[in-house]
Amino acid sequence: MPAFICSTCGTQYPPSESPPARCPVCEDERQHIPPEGQSWTTLQRLRISHHNGFRQYEPGLIGIGTTPRFAIGQRALLVCTAQGNILWDCISLIDDATVTLINGLGGLRAIAISHPHFYTTLVDWSRAFGDVPVHLHADDAKWVRQPDPCIKFWQGERFELLSGVTLVRGGGHFPGGAMLHWAAGAEGKGVVCSADIAIVNLDRKSFSFMRSIPNFIPLSEHGVRAVATALMPLAFDRVYSHHFERVMHSGAKQNLANSVERYVAAIGGAYDGA
Template identity: 65%
Template sequence: MLAFICTACGTQYAPSETPPPHCTICEDDRQYVPPRGQTWTTLEALAASHFNACRQYEPGIIGIGAEPHFAIGQRALLVCTPHGNVLWDTIAMLDAATVTLIRALGGLAAIGISHPHFYTTMVEWSRAFGNVPIHLHAADRAWIMRPDPAIKLWDGETLALLPDVTLIRCGGHFPGGTVLHWAKGAGGHGVLCSSDICTVTMDRKFLSFMHSYPNLIPLSAEQVTGIAAALEPFAFATIYGHYFDRVIPTGGKHVLKISVERYLKAIGTYGS
C-alpha cells in the first residue's frame, strides 16, 4: 500500500493498493485537473527528483519550498519562537535533509495549515517530528484526504497556538481559511502569515482575495469585509504570502486597509 500524492495539487491520500480514481481537491472549482489528466506520485519518488530550498526572511521566519517547483508550488514557513517552532502550511516534499535541519533548530511544537490546498503530506510532516498536532479549522474537515490521529480540528474564530502565536479564521477562499499571526515577529511589530487567504499580489503592494485563483472566481464584498474584521484586532507590519517572493516587508496593516478598499471599489460596492 502506498500513500499516493496528486501531482497537480500535492495532496496525499490515505494508503491504497492503486492510485485514487480522481483527486477530490482538483475537481473542486478552486483547483483544476491539468489537460494531461490526473497523475500520481509518491513521497519516495518526489524526494528522489526534488530537494527543499530554504530562505530566512528575518530571525525566526524561514521559508521552505521544493525545487524544482512541484504542484501548486507554495512554500511553507517555519516560525521559530522561544516557546517552540510552528510549521505554517505544509508542502508535499519532505526529505531527510529537511528533517535533520528542523530537528537541529529544535523540532516542531505544532503544525498549522491555512486551507486544504496546503494539507499535502501533513501527516508525513507530523510523524517525522514525533506526531506533533496538526491544527486544521473544523469548517474544512470534508477536505481531509488522509485522516490521522494527529489532526486536531479547532472551531471558532481564533486559536492561541503558543504565546504570541495565534491562528485566525478569516474564511473567504475556504470557509475555514486561516492565517497565522506572530506578535513578536518583525522586530516586535508583528507578522502576518497570510498564505493565499489574503494573497500578496505580484507587485507586493497589495493583497487580494479570491474564491478560486486558477479559475478566477472572486469573493463577495461580505466575505472580504469579514476578512478585514477578523484581522482588525491584530497588529502587524510584515505580511508573508504563500510563495517565496510574495512578501510585504512593512506597513502591512495599512496595506490590508487599502487592499480591501480597492477590492470593494473594483466589484462596485465601496462606499455603498
C-alpha cells in the first residue's frame, strides 16, 4: 500500500489503500488548505515529476531542495563533520540520486528536524540510510503522523547531537521548535540553522518571526524573545534559514538582536501612521 503525502504541506501518512480523509497539519491555523481542496501524492509519483538540486554553501554544508517546488518548498541542509553527517530538516522527495550523493559523502549519522511542518517523509529518509535516528523535540510529539521506532524524542532546552553540533529549543510557531548550532561553521565563527523559526528576510540583514507564514499571523513578543534567549548565548556569525536564498552570511548575531527589538516595537504600534 502507498504512503500518501499531502501535496500542500508535504507530510507523509502511514500506508493505506486510499488517501487520508483529512490532513490535520493543513487544517491547523498555521497552515492552510488550498482553494481547490486537499490533494495527495506518493513518493513514487514525486520521483517521476520532481528531482532534488544541491548547493554547497560553505565547506561542510550543502543545501538540498526539490525542483519544481513542492508543498511548503523548504530545503534541507547536510552538515558534514569528521564525526559523521547530520541531515537538518527534511524534504518530501528522497530518490536514488540523493541517496547516492549523500552516501558518497559518508552517509548519515542522524537526522534532526526543526518542527512539524518539515517532518515530511522522515521515515523513508531514515530507512534509506540504515534506520538512522530522527531527533524531534518531545513538545511536538502529538504532530507525528507516522510513528516509527526511528523517532527519538529529546527534551529540555539543548541536545548535543555531536561535539560542536547542538539542537536548541527556541519555540516559535511550535512549542518544540528547534534550531541547530554548528560551532565550526562560518570559518569557526559559528552557524545557526534556524529553519523558519528565525526567518532571514530578503534583505539578508534582518530577521522576522511568524506564528503562521501563509496566514500572516505574527508571533507574540514572548515568543520572539524566547527565540532570542535560546540563541544569544551561542557563538555564531552566519544563519541559514529555510529556503535556498535565505542566508545571512555575516553579522547575524547582532542583526538578530536588532531585529527582535524592531519586531517588538512594530507589534507594539511603533510604526502606526508612519
